Amino acid sequence: MTITIYSSSSLLLRTAASSVRPISIHAAAAALYGRPAAGPQIRAFGIKTTLKAQEYMAKIIKADKSAAASKEAEFKGPKPQIDSYLNEMPPELRSPLFPEPMRAETMDRKWKSSDLEELDIGITKHRVPNRFSDKVALWAVKSARKPTDLLFRNKYLHRSVMLEVVAAVPGMVGALIRHIRSLQGMRHDGGWIGHLLHEAENERMHLMTWMEVGKPVMWERALIATVQTGFFAIFSLLYMVSPRTAHRVVGYLEEEAVTSYTHFIREIDAGRIENVKAPEIAVAYWNLDPESATLRDVVLAVRADEALHRDSNHHFSDRILAGRESLFEDMDHDESKPRVRY
Ligand SMILES: [Fe+2]
Ligand SMILES: [Fe+2]
Numbered sequence: 001m002t003i004t005i006y007s008s009s010s011l012l013l014r015t016a017a018s019s020v021r022p023i024s025i026h027a028a029a030a031a032l033y034g035r036p037a038a039g040p041q042i043r044a045f046g047i048k049t050t051l052k053a054q055e056y057m058a059k060i061i062k063a064d065k066s067a068a069a070s071k072e073a074e075f076k077g078p079k080p081q082i083d084s085y086l087n088e089m090p091p092e093l094r095s096p097l098f099p100e101p102m103r104a105e106t107m108d109r110k111w112k113s114s115d116l117e118e119l120d121i122g123i124t125k126h127r128v129p130n131r132f133s134d135k136v137a138l139w140a141v142k143s144a145r146k147p148t149d150l151l152f153r154n155k156y157l158h159r160s161v162m163l164e165v166v167a168a169v170p171g172m173v174g175a176l177i178r179h180i181r182s183l184q185g186m187r188h189d190g191g192w193i194g195h196l197l198h199e200a201e202n203e204r205m206h207l208m209t210w211m212e213v214g215k216p217v218m219w220e221r222a223l224i225a226t227v228q229t230g231f232f233a234i235f236s237l238l239y240m241v242s243p244r245t246a247h248r249v250v251g252y253l254e255e256e257a258v259t260s261y262t263h264f265i266r267e268i269d270a271g272r273i274e275n276v277k278a279p280e281i282a283v284a285y286w287n288l289d290p291e292s293a294t295l296r297d298v299v300l301a302v303r304a305d306e307a308l309h310r311d312s313n314h315h316f317s318d319r320i321l322a323g324r325e326s327l328f329e330d331m332d333h334d335e336s337k338p339r340v341r342y
Pocket of ligand 2: 254
């Protein structure tokens with residue numbers, strides 16, 4: 001009986017020559033030993049083979065190796081020698097990939113305060129927790145808010161930095177885990193990954209904006225980084241165990257974010273926080289009117305993003321609960337493009 005396997009030692013050369021083909025256990029034995037065995041029989045993978053068979057296969061492999069080497073040389077030509085890639089910047093990296101805003105409509109025209117005020121975002125919207133896991137998710141978010149209130153009180157800029165450092169984690173964790181699951185399961189993701197990455201990028205832009213406006217002191221930075229590290233670990237575990245609850249947690253976190261930014265606006269309106277000029281990064285990202293944009297406009301724009309995160313994360317959680325995870329059936333399709341799943 002002949003057992004068919006692939007020869008491990010010649011696999012690379014065979015791949016280079018695009019000619020991988022099965023060989024017998026005798027070839028594997030010859031490849032492993034690389035020379036005639038001392039005795040009449042050798043053992044490979046626990047199976048005996050004869051000296052004659054080994055010599056025969058060694059000849060085939062030798063011929064195979066030289067054929068593959070000549071094909072490789074013919075295909076590749078001389079190898080360009082590069083000492084450093086520092087000055088070899090690929091042209092693709094020269095085109096800036098500036099993050100896209102969360103709300104596509106903000107790109108249509110320059111947004112003014114009145115446009116931002118008119119956005120219907122549902123400031124007081126709340127998803128009623130009707131399952132035990134939802135109640136736990138809401139309790140966890142409400143509990144996490146208490147020490148934040150205690151530490152930062154009315155320092156809304158610093159509170160916002162803390163909020164955004166944490167809020168930028170879930171989208172990236174969710175996208176990473178779904179990406180790996182899609183690879184391991186060799187199946188479509190359902191169209192979530194891009195949206196989750198977009199959310200993470202949007203939250204990071206919130207953080208970059210607040211870092212331009214308020215500068216947290218050293219102890220605040222240390223505290224925020226510690227909280228974020230802990231949150232990253234806990235949230236990753238939660239997402240692996242129950243993505244439905246993880247998205248529910250984010251939904252409630254975003255409800256709190258909307259509330260927090262509403263208080264921020266009240267503080268500005270009351271004159272307790274100076275309504276300074278909007279930073280350049282915010283004007284560019286949200287396409288604000290550069291002449292009139294202020295901090296208040298930025299807070300309005302950020303709050304509108306948080307409302308979208310709230311709605312999409314509660315929606316994700318409810319989709320998992322309903323067993324309708326894939327977004328494809330409900331997607332708006334551009335008829336000029338083919339409908340594909342990914
Ligand atoms: Fe945010
Ligand atoms: Fe958010």
